[in-house]
Amino acid sequence: MYLKKLVNQSLVVFTLISPLTSIAIAKTGTVVTKMPLDPAHGLLEAKSQYRIEYTAVDGVRGKGERTDSAAVFIPFGPEPEGGWPVIVWTHGTVGINSDCAPSLNTRTARDSQYLNTWLSLGYAVVAPDYPGLGSDGMHHYLNAQGEGWSVLDGIRAALTEFPLKNELVLVGQSQGAHAAFAAAGYQPTYAPELNIIGTVLTGTPYFSAESDVASLFTKSDDKNQSSGDPKIPYIFYIWQSAADTNPTLKAENYFQNAALAQLDEAKALCISPLTQKVMHNRLNMNNSLTPNIQSLLTNALPSLSYPTLKITHPVFIGIGGDDINVPTAMQQQFAKDVQAAGTHTNIHLYPGLDHSGAVNPSLRDSVPFVLGLKDKP
Numbered sequence: 001m002y003l004k005k006l007v008n009q010s011l012v013v014f015t016l017i018s019p020l021t022s023i024a025i026a027k028t029g030t031v032v033t034k035m036p037l038d039p040a041h042g043l044l045e046a047k048s049q050y051r052i053e054y055t056a057v058d059g060v061r062g063k064g065e066r067t068d069s070a071a072v073f074i075p076f077g078p079e080p081e082g083g084w085p086v087i088v089w090t091h092g093t094v095g096i097n098s099d100c101a102p103s104l105n106t107r108t109a110r111d112s113q114y115l116n117t118w119l120s121l122g123y124a125v126v127a128p129d130y131p132g133l134g135s136d137g138m139h140h141y142l143n144a145q146g147e148g149w150s151v152l153d154g155i156r157a158a159l160t161e162f163p164l165k166n167e168l169v170l171v172g173q174s175q176g177a178h179a180a181f182a183a184a185g186y187q188p189t190y191a192p193e194l195n196i197i198g199t200v201l202t203g204t205p206y207f208s209a210e211s212d213v214a215s216l217f218t219k220s221d222d223k224n225q226s227s228g229d230p231k232i233p234y235i236f237y238i239w240q241s242a243a244d245t246n247p248t249l250k251a252e253n254y255f256q257n258a259a260l261a262q263l264d265e266a267k268a269l270c271i272s273p274l275t276q277k278v279m280h281n282r283l284n285m286n287n288s289l290t291p292n293i294q295s296l297l298t299n300a301l302p303s304l305s306y307p308t309l310k311i312t313h314p315v316f317i318g319i320g321g322d323d324i325n326v327p328t329a330m331q332q333q334f335a336k337d338v339q340a341a342g343t344h345t346n347i348h349l350y351p352g353l354d355h356s357g358a359v360n361p362s363l364r365d366s367v368p369f370v371l372g373l374k375d376k377p
Helices: 004-010 109-120 144-161 175-190 232-245 257-265 271-280 293-304 328-340 363-371
Strands: 014-018 021-024 031-036 046-057 065-075 084-090 124-128 164-173 196-202 315-320 345-350
Touching (some): 031 144, 046 144, 065 144, 084 144, 109 164, 124 144, 144 164, 144 293, 196 363, 232 271, 232 293, 257 271, 345 363
Parallel strands (some): 164 196
């Protein structure tokens, strides 16, 4: 198996994750199943494509083993000496139901264009689904440790099974930017054998002790009070994740009557149909949330927060100037704080582009950024 010896030598039975937590990881990052990916879920620039299931540590609970899934795409062309360099694609919000997993669905035109670009440049793509997407249990939305550990274990698994080089770039959009930056932060202690040389982010969510609902939502004025807000589904997913951990939470304490029906549907509906219902029913901060929603955000902060803002490799940050899904101001504060923490950053603002619209145009800057990265000795 490719790089199996390297990975097995690097793994130890107990790896220190934090000053208070040690967990066995000797068997994680191991492929359990490997099968050809459904062609309908594939990419045109991939010579071969697979869906794998792999063992991972349950980052939501902080212990125990689970099985997660990922897609792996190998580009056309002769295999380079040492294997294909890797783009680790961490996807944006798809939902919290297992059936919403990207490896089980056709990718959007936006994401297909984006990933085909990297494949055409000679990168393999490893695309983890995250815990609870394509696997057992509810997906805990924006749980940094859950996402980050699973992504790193997915990389380990792919390196042992495919002709890949241990030269990795994390690339994420929206929730995927959250997952990528979390993985970058956890990597030095959780998976030190992985050679991550850069991270590329667009539409990055950011939560800190200063975060409040007002930073996510602008109170609608009289003229726009009946408009729907595409951020409401994100709050639904955060609440459902919290309620899965703490079943004593009462929805009516956090949501007004107008939102309760859609809140329950959020367990099953993937992001596109859920957003369509929210917009059709004109759900927004004014008619959907109660003042207690701030306590939900505050209590969720430990799981939403990144382990560190100081990353040991260069980080590209792309920001849509007209992003309302992840407010532009939130992303700019993230970029400012990451830079202040001492991370080498490459920051780009795309005026007039929204959350989705900035993704592919950012390639004009992120491709040169990635091509210019030097492999670590």
